[in-house]
Amino acid sequence: MKVAVIYSPKHKKLEAFAKVLGQSLGKGGHHVDYIPIEKRDRPVSVNRYDYVYVGSVPEGTFGGKVPVEVSEYIKQCRGIHNAKSVAFMTKGLMFNTKCLRRLMETLESAGSLVMDFQLIVSNADAERLAQRLKA
Numbered sequence: 001m002k003v004a005v006i007y008s009p010k011h012k013k014l015e016a017f018a019k020v021l022g023q024s025l026g027k028g029g030h031h032v033d034y035i036p037i038e039k040r041d042r043p044v045s046v047n048r049y050d051y052v053y054v055g056s057v058p059e060g061t062f063g064g065k066v067p068v069e070v071s072e073y074i075k076q077c078r079g080i081h082n083a084k085s086v087a088f089m090t091k092g093l094m095f096n097t098k099c100l101r102r103l104m105e106t107l108e109s110a111g112s113l114v115m116d117f118q119l120i121v122s123n124a125d126a127e128r129l130a131q132r133l134k135a
Contacts, residue, residue, distance in 0.1 A: 024130030047079030081111030
């Protein structure tokens with residue numbers, strides 16, 4: 001399967017987990033493209049991917065908010081409507097299930113079908129998330 005891993009490169013911990021996730025997906029026989037969240041002249045298209053993994057960090061005083069750059073990027077992606085997606089989030093200062101839920105809501109409001117999710121605190125968590133993707 002073709003898989004896109006979308007993440008913010010501003011957060012080194014998130015980027016490291018995204019790379020581990022992608023490498024684990026690759027070991028499972030999937031083709032992986034990394035898509036960093038950054039300003040682009042035109043929106044990125046995710047039409048050609050079977051799955052779109054979207055990673056974020058928690059934001060806000062209690063870590064319950066999805067960064068604006070992430071939610072705006074998701075809304076601008078072409079082909080996100082009806083795309084199968086997976087949400088993952090790094091752990092902040094607090095246990096961030098609220099932020100993970102909001103990331104999934106953002107994906108769903110863009111028309112994506114959220115198939116799985118994971119709060120990632122270690123490389124093993126990223127590897128487990130990758131292993132759950134079945135062809």
